[in-house]
Amino acid sequence: MKFRFPVVIIDEDFRSENTSGIGIRALAQALEEEGMEVLGATSYGDLSSFAQQQSRASAFILSIDDEEMAAETGAEAEAVVALRKFVEEIRFRNADIPIFLYGETRTSRHIPNDILRELHGFIHMFEDTPEFVARYIIREARKYLDGLMPPFFRALTHYAQDGSYSWHCPGHSGGVAFLKSPIGQMFHQFFGENMLRTDVCNSVDELGQLLDHTGPVAASERNAARIFNADHLFFVTNGTSTSNKMVWHATVAPGDIVVVDRNCHKSILHSIIMCGAIPVFLTPTRNHYGIIGPIPLSEFHPDSIRQKIEANPFAREALAKNPDKKPRILTLTQSTYDGVLYNVEKIKETLGDFIDTLHFDEAWLPHATFHDFYREMHAIGRDRPRSQKTLVYATQSTHKMLAGLSQASQILVQDSEERQLDRHRFNEAYLMHTSTSPQYAIIASCDIAAAMMEAPGGTALVEESLTEALDFRRAMRKVDAELGEDWWFQVWGPDHLSEDGPAEREDWLLRSGDRWHGFGDLEEGFNLLDPIKATIITPGLNVDGEFAEQGIPAAIVTKYLAEHGVIVEKTGLYSFFIMFTIGITKGRWNTLVTELQQFKDDYDRNQPLWRVMPEFVAARPQYERVGLRDLCEQIHGIYRDNDVARLTTEMYLSNMEPALKPSKAYSKMAHREIERVAIDELENRITAVLLTPYPPGIPLLIPGERFNRTIVQYLQFARDFNERFPGFEADIHGLVVEENAGRKHYFVDCVQNS
Ligand SMILES: *Cc1c(COP(=O)(O)O)cnc(C)c1O
Secondary structure (H helix, E strand, C coil), X not given: CCCCCCEEEECCCCCCCCHHHHHHHHHHHHHHHCCCCEEEECCCCCHHHHHHHHHCCCEEEEECCHHHHHHCCCXXXXXXXXXXXXXXXXXXXXXXXXXXXXXXXXXXXXXXHHHHCCCCEEECCCCCCHHHHHHHHHHHHHHHHHHHCCHHHHHHHHHHHHCCCCXXXXXXXXXXXXXXXXXXXXXXXXXXXXXXXXXXXXXXXXXXXXXXXXXXXXXXXXXXXXXXXXXXXXEECCHHXXXXXXXXXXXXXXXXXXXXXXXXXXXXXXXXXXXXXXXXXXXXXXXXXXXXCCCCHHHHCHHHHHHXXXXXXXXXHHHHHCCCCCCCCEEEECCCCCCEEECHHXXXXXXXCCCCEEEEECCCCCCHHHCHHHCCCCCCCCCCCCCCCCEEEEEECHHHHCCCXXXXXXXXXECCCCCCCCHHHHHHHHXXXXXXCCCHHHHHHXXXXXXXXXXXXXXXXXXXXXXXHHHHHHHHHHHHHHHCCCCCCEECXXXXXXXXXXXXXXXXXXXCCCCCCCCCCCCCCCEEECCCEEEEECCCECCCCCECCCCXXXXXXXXXXXXXXXXXXXXXXXXXXXXXXXXXXXXXXHHHHHHHHHHHHHHHCCCEHHHHCHHHHHHCHHHXXXXXXXXXXXXXXXXXXXXXXXXHHHHHHCCCCECCCHHHHHHHHHCCCEEEEXXXXXXXXXXXXXXXXXXXXXXXXXXXXXXXXXXXXXXXXXXXXXXXXXXXXXXXXXXXXXXXXXXXXXXXXXXXXX
């Protein structure tokens, strides 16, 4: 396999006609003749951007200004200062890339030890032939590149290169089948040879097996376990949705009591149904922006959980049969959907050994273990104490925050002092949920996503995200300050921001009673806002849930942004959400700032929609002549008149009465013992399906629970709103929509009344 990684030379004489220039160009030519690409530069320019070349280069050759060094005595020469800074910038990101120093008359005597230690050698051009020096550099560069490859990716590239004929599936036989049809040709040309060559099935022995964790796959899982500081780590190629089900099926059996974050991902609710569990829920706070806050620490107290069990008829019944029964598992969404984190040590301490399996759904948090900013605010990591009895699981979507392909996920396990994971038993659950034909490109991306986070590179990447996220927030504040009294968007977060540099942890801890978060009383040091998750607040609603005269519903802003090439992660009523993953660039967030300014401009001038959102208007001509501000006012007016912020907050906090075990309600679905009930008739009926409004995409009602008044009111509001504002519909998964005489009617599948 041939990879392109040029040798980067930095020498201010690279294009000069002096001896130094002639020497370095002779070396460059010799390198090229040996088949190596060379990139020549005459200065570093911006040091830290130039240091980013480390990801593309196979080696650096740096020259130092001889004359200047010879002239200066005593104080360190400027050239040495620059060299040191550059070497530091490289080593901050990359511990291994070879760095050579080039100079004709200087020797190591002139270079301070702290720099020497980071170098792979000195080059004196006129002592050896350029060919000899070139080969030496190439050998070091190859050794470096070869050492980078983690086990599975290495095996896969070797396999692709071997060019063996396959008789096994998949049927496209390394892509050949596509070549037999014109549309297949297009597919082949688009995705390319390597993707198709390496799309193999699990009968290729040399690649190892994902399903029983052998060979190069197992070696890569061990490698990732080391990098993430876990005792065990399993790659999963069907997303964290599947990882969650694996953890649950390995732990929970029918009739077990389980403790679950009410704002969990739907895969956890699916797990509850599949495992036949009896859930009791921990209730998070919410503020009036619709942002989900933390579950208070007191909710984790065993007494509080016992009370919840007592209050649940099914749990009570289970306990009556078996008084020693303890909850089997506790699952927490670690990093809520808006970026609020929990101190895991405080949770462990509060729970004691009441529950012996803790599961942190860290779909949005695989980066945390690589930076001290997040210490204790994630499940498993370096120097984290082991529990006496409690096994800790974390499930992470490598594809959400790190560099995994879609569906790349992993399960991390920390053993307890007294109990180690029984890997064979665990694998029974793993097999239950894994396809027998896993996608090898996804396995390779799990491998690479982990290897990329190897120290020091991982820390550098996370630090970069933190710095960019803060620079974005600072830029937004600067715009606000310049606008004075005029309106602008706010980024949800603490009042105090450091002037420059990365985030300061103290600033981001949620303190009791602070007005900005609106979650009221909180335990000291229990929660942290992850700065790389940014909620942008639009005008119109304050943190107390009071509507302003004028307002800008977020759905309009995000539709506008989408037409201008900016796609956001999720949209609330008066807020939307973006993330600074390790893929963030300055260009990306600066574009967002300028697009928001464009929006403001168009809003202030009440530009007609045909002009500013032409694609939207093409599909919905009724808005053609409506002004942007007028549309905002109309929708804002409806939200205000219906006090929607309060309605949505209250419906999530309202009392959900469990009338059937979730698995029981679901089985009614399977047996078709259900009725399709119109939304006006829903009060007191028992839902057979999961009901999830978007935004925020958090399940509202789970199978077996009864509809209450607040929820029915919300559904009626959504129906009326959708009728008035097509194109801005609230999307509610679980509703059945039937069209009749041009009108939409909404139903929910409920359990038949017996
Ligand atoms: C996205 C998400 C999941 C599911 O992850 P996938 O990799 O998309 O399957 C699980 N839990 C939470 C909290 C999520 O946000």
